[in-house]
Amino acid sequence: MIRRLSKSIRQYKTASVKTPVYVAIEVILEVIIPLLMANLIDFGIDAGDMGYIVKMGIALLVAAFLSLILGALAGKYSATAAAGFAANLRKDMYDNVQEFSFSNIDKFSTASIVTRLTTDVTNVQQAYQMIIRMAIRSPLMMIFSLAAAFSINASLSMIFLGCIPILGIGLWFIMQKTHPIFERVFRTYDKLNNVVQENLSGIRVVKSYVREDHECEKFDHVSTSIFRDFSKAEKRLAFNMPMMQFCMYACMLLISWFGARMIVSGGGGVDAGLTTGSLMSLITYIMQILQSLMMLSMVFVMITISRASAVRIVELLEEKSDLVDGENPVMEVKDGSVVFENVTFRYGKSAVKPVLENINMTIPSGAFVGIIGGTGSSKSSLVQLIPRLYDAAEGRVLVGGVDVRDYHLDSLRKQAAVVLQKNVLFSGTIRENLRWGDEHATEEELAHACQVAQADDFISKFPKGYDTYIEQGGTNVSGGQKQRLCIARALLCKPRILILDDSTSAVDTKTDALIRKALKEEMPDTTTFMIAQRIASVQEADLILVMEEGRIAAMGSHDELLVSSEIYREVYESQTKGGGEDE
Amino acid sequence: MNKNKMQNENRMQNDKKMQNENRMQNDKKMQNDNKMQNMNKMQNKNKMQNKDLGKTVKRLLSYLKVYRLQLAIVVICIILSSLASVMSSLFLQSLIDDYITPLLLEAVPDYSGLLATIMKMALVFLAGVLATLFYNRFMVTIAQGVLKTIRDQMFGHMQKLPVKYFDTHSHGDIMSHYTNDTDTLRQMIAQSLPQVFSSVVTVVTVFAAMIYQSIWLTLLVLVCVAGVMQVVKRITGKSGVYFVQQQQSLGDVNGYIEEMINGQKVVKVFCHEDKVKEIFHDKNEQLKENATQANVQANILMPIMGNMGYILYVLLAVAGGAMALAKIPNLSLTGMGIITLGTIASFLQLSRNFIMPLGQVSQQFASIIMALAGANRIFSLLD
Numbered sequence: 001m002i003r004r005l006s007k008s009i010r011q012y013k014t015a016s017v018k019t020p021v022y023v024a025i026e027v028i029l030e031v032i033i034p035l036l037m038a039n040l041i042d043f044g045i046d047a048g049d050m051g052y053i054v055k056m057g058i059a060l061l062v063a064a065f066l067s068l069i070l071g072a073l074a075g076k077y078s079a080t081a082a083a084g085f086a087a088n089l090r091k092d093m094y095d096n097v098q099e100f101s102f103s104n105i106d107k108f109s110t111a112s113i114v115t116r117l118t119t120d121v122t123n124v125q126q127a128y129q130m131i132i133r134m135a136i137r138s139p140l141m142m143i144f145s146l147a148a149a150f151s152i153n154a155s156l157s158m159i160f161l162g163c164i165p166i167l168g169i170g171l172w173f174i175m176q177k178t179h180p181i182f183e184r185v186f187r188t189y190d191k192l193n194n195v196v197q198e199n200l201s202g203i204r205v206v207k208s209y210v211r212e213d214h215e216c217e218k219f220d221h222v223s224t225s226i227f228r229d230f231s232k233a234e235k236r237l238a239f240n241m242p243m244m245q246f247c248m249y250a251c252m253l254l255i256s257w258f259g260a261r262m263i264v265s266g267g268g269g270v271d272a273g274l275t276t277g278s279l280m281s282l283i284t285y286i287m288q289i290l291q292s293l294m295m296l297s298m299v300f301v302m303i304t305i306s307r308a309s310a311v312r313i314v315e316l317l318e319e320k321s322d323l324v325d326g327e328n329p330v331m332e333v334k335d336g337s338v339v340f341e342n343v344t345f346r347y348g349k350s351a352v353k354p355v356l357e358n359i360n361m362t363i364p365s366g367a368f369v370g371i372i373g374g375t376g377s378s379k380s381s382l383v384q385l386i387p388r389l390y391d392a393a394e395g396r397v398l399v400g401g402v403d404v405r406d407y408h409l410d411s412l413r414k415q416a417a418v419v420l421q422k423n424v425l426f427s428g429t430i431r432e433n434l435r436w437g438d439e440h441a442t443e444e445e446l447a448h449a450c451q452v453a454q455a456d457d458f459i460s461k462f463p464k465g466y467d468t469y470i471e472q473g474g475t476n477v478s479g480g481q482k483q484r485l486c487i488a489r490a491l492l493c494k495p496r497i498l499i500l501d502d503s504t505s506a507v508d509t510k511t512d513a514l515i516r517k518a519l520k521e522e523m524p525d526t527t528t529f530m531i532a533q534r535i536a537s538v539q540e541a542d543l544i545l546v547m548e549e550g551r552i553a554a555m556g557s558h559d560e561l562l563v564s565s566e567i568y569r570e571v572y573e574s575q576t577k578g579g580g581e582d583e
Numbered sequence: 584m585n586k587n588k589m590q591n592e593n594r595m596q597n598d599k600k601m602q603n604e605n606r607m608q609n610d611k612k613m614q615n616d617n618k619m620q621n622m623n624k625m626q627n628k629n630k631m632q633n634k635d636l637g638k639t640v641k642r643l644l645s646y647l648k649v650y651r652l653q654l655a656i657v658v659i660c661i662i663l664s665s666l667a668s669v670m671s672s673l674f675l676q677s678l679i680d681d682y683i684t685p686l687l688l689e690a691v692p693d694y695s696g697l698l699a700t701i702m703k704m705a706l707v708f709l710a711g712v713l714a715t716l717f718y719n720r721f722m723v724t725i726a727q728g729v730l731k732t733i734r735d736q737m738f739g740h741m742q743k744l745p746v747k748y749f750d751t752h753s754h755g756d757i758m759s760h761y762t763n764d765t766d767t768l769r770q771m772i773a774q775s776l777p778q779v780f781s782s783v784v785t786v787v788t789v790f791a792a793m794i795y796q797s798i799w800l801t802l803l804v805l806v807c808v809a810g811v812m813q814v815v816k817r818i819t820g821k822s823g824v825y826f827v828q829q830q831q832s833l834g835d836v837n838g839y840i841e842e843m844i845n846g847q848k849v850v851k852v853f854c855h856e857d858k859v860k861e862i863f864h865d866k867n868e869q870l871k872e873n874a875t876q877a878n879v880q881a882n883i884l885m886p887i888m889g890n891m892g893y894i895l896y897v898l899l900a901v902a903g904g905a906m907a908l909a910k911i912p913n914l915s916l917t918g919m920g921i922i923t924l925g926t927i928a929s930f931l932q933l934s935r936n937f938i939m940p941l942g943q944v945s946q947q948f949a950s951i952i953m954a955l956a957g958a959n960r961i962f963s964l965l966d
Contacts, residue, residue: 033893040897040900041924044904053904060893060900064896072886075883078882080879082878094860097847110844114841117844193762203746253704253705256678257701261694264692265692
């Protein structure tokens with residue numbers, strides 16, 4: 001895992017190495033400073049030697065100044081390294097996501113990809129900065145301070161040594177006790193997010209069924225458990241500070257007591273082993289040692305928190321797309337014919353139940369194909385195999401007489417355009433959105449595509465026309481307008497095959513008919529697949545497929561199916577009787 | 584080349600925003616909403632005006648009202664804990680002046696007085712440790728309690744909002760009220776507030792202790808601290824700017840990620856992978872620059888404060904030493920006297936105790952501002 005992550009450090013290796021080096025020198029200086037101060041007190045102030053005070057003072061000033069510069073440099077390089085590392089991680093992840101196939105995206109879900117790219121990266125960035133600064137600093141500081149303390153007075157320094165295991169065990173104990181609770185808290189947080197997310201996406205349902213109280217109850221349950229667990233964990237963590245204070249004060253008193261006796265019995269001379277100045281330095285070293293222990297415990301906490309994030313990042317980095325171009329890929333789609341040969345398809349390799357089973361069909365180029373069927377009858381799955389959004393598990397899909405797996409993926413998708421059922425417009429003007437289909441499209445081409453998709457009318461009614469700004473997610477246009485814009489966008493690809501996956505569901509029947517008419521007239525050579533809920537939408541198609549539970553239940557023209565397919569007839573009758581009720 | 588492009592893009596985005604606002608203003612139904620959004624935008628741009636800041640703080644305090652009793656205990660405990668730490672510096676002076684130096688003169692040293700003092704100090708320290716423990720634990724309960732109240736209120740209120748609200752606000756935005764914003768709030772209530780308060784108490788008591796010991800040296804410390812604060816102000820002033828920039832470009836990158844990953848399937852269908860990569864790289868680069876700047880400023884603050892402390896230390900030692908040697912009468916609250924070794928030693932300790940909390944306060948400043956901005960966003964949802 002670490003090896004995979006460290007690949008993303010790249011150009012920030014120097015900064016990552018420089019930081020601990022500067023930190024190390026800074027630590028040495030910080031250890032020297034109290035020694036200098038001890039001398040200043042003993043030989044300067046105590047002895048009344050003003051010249052010595054000034055000399056030591058200058059030495060101290062130089063040391064402090066150097067340590068300031070080094071500390072600032074370490075701060076600078078650690079920030080550069082951590083921010084750069086985070087940027088590289090985001091870039092690597094984002095680039096890899098672009099290689100993902102649809103099944104990769106399905107596997108992670110968009111929400112989880114977003115969290116990995118945002119929150120998880122921030123966690124790792126903070127931990128990384130902490131590690132290159134503190135993980136070196138604290139142990140070094142402890143070693144040097146201990147060495148310095150021992151050089152001053154070995155027997156008094158034993159007091160520290162007695163303190164360190166107590167503190168170490170205490171810290172370990174606290175972490176042992178809190179870590180599992182924190183892990184539980186993070187899981188509960190996921191649950192909280194889930195409740196909110198579900199509530200947000202189902203807010204209409206919640207409101208129409210007056211389920212607000214029930215939702216609040218559900219939320220209160222999660223919220224309370226976060227409150228309880230978080231308080232418990234933090235209350236245990238709250239022992240950290242006082243424990244450290246306790247050790248610090250205890251060391252101070254013990255050293256004062258024994259130190260004072262030592263100084264007095266030694267007569268206060270330098271040769272006696274302990275002086276007032278060195279007592280002061282000893283106390284400074286206690287602070288430094290205890291502080292570095294404290295820091296170290298914080299580093300551990302950071303690492304445990306960010307470990308979960310690192311794992312999630314690596315998962316995303318290591319995910320490989322399961323769709324790869326073959327050797328010598330075919331760049332040109334000859335015509336719009338589509339053939340399915342014994343095609344079976346399942347989502348994910350391990351899924352047992354196939355979504356499509358043994359599909360055979362031959363569609364000539366330029367045909368208008370309607371597809372109907374109940375929800376879950378795998379209408380969408382069928383058409384998504386054509387531009388190779390997914391690969392068939394068994395059998396072959398041929399487009400223009402060539403197996404889809406032999407095409408250059410981009411070429412295939414440009415010539416087999418899909419209007420997805422769950423479609424999105426991006427924030428930007430209408431023109432910018434349309435240009436996704438063809439970035440070099442002229443104004444005339446844009447207008448023409450919009451006329452075919454029956455979008456021209458409402459666009460020209462906007463005061464800004466094609467420059468109207470679309471909000472993120474297209475929230476400022478109606479569902480029907482959005483669908484028509486999406487169709488126009490796909491038309492601009494000038495595809496040989498056009499796939500409309502339930503793309504006119506929010507459009508009124510009259511406009512729906514106009515779109516179909518325009519498609520037939522303006523693009524007679526394009527093979528069109530139209531998935532629809534309404535039989536009226538597919539009635540005039542050259543060929544209608546009736547899907548049921550992953551199979552083609554019936555195939556034929558409207559008149560043929562009325563005779564041959566019982567399902568088709570039933571649906572037709574219910575819809576014609578229902579009349580205008582249907583949207 | 585790149586820069587030009589970016590500038591253009593920026594300009595275009597600004598234009599778009601303006602168009603957008605105009606369009607929305609035409610829409611009477613959305614006027615209310617528009618006002619709110621405009622307010623938000625203005626606050627973001629002007630780093631939140633003081634008036635709003637005051638309102639947010641007031642409202643936040645109203646949540647704390649329920650915990651009046653606990654808060655009173657917390658305040659007492661913090662004062663006790665800070666006093667204990669100040670006492671530890673004063674103790675050094677008395678150790679040296681009242682015990683070590685006189686004991687050195689005695690032929691048969693009598694340690695009973697020293698032992699009694701140490702025992703007394705042990706009690707003071709124990710009280711300090713316990714006070715620290717209590718206020719930390721109380722603060723956890725208070726912070727988590729406030730957060731729970733706010734969370735529940737948000738969710739309850741959300742159920743009452745009209746459906747339109749959910750169409751005009753991205754789910755990601757609303758979600759982040761429950762996660763990012765409450766999280767910064769938790770940190771502020773549980774950590775920043777007590778730390779700032781205890782720093783203030785420490786600074787005040789240390790200051791009193793310093794005056795008690797020597798007015799001349801205190802003046803020297805004040806002059807130096809004023810200099811240090813000047814440096815710090817310049818750094819934190821700049822870091823505030825970088826910080827805001829970092830948050831802005833973080834929002835920009837996160838927004839882009841959210842929008843594009845949600846539309847990832849469309850990106851694939853139109854083979855736009857390279858296009859979105861390019862835009863993402865630009866935004867990512869921008870964020871990296873700003874994050875580096877903001878973090879550099881934050882990282883160098885502590886080494887500067889710490890080492891400035893050492894420099895102050897040297898100045899004090901030189902000045903104190905000179906005063907002791909020249910037998911300049913020391914003016915203190917207890918009257919005139921001669922500066923002693925113990926005074927200098929404990930003064931040196933005190934000066935560090937004086938400057939460190941100041942550094943901590945300035946470090947907490949950024950996180951408090953961030954938390955208040957988060958609280959403000961939460962409150963605007965609640966309204």
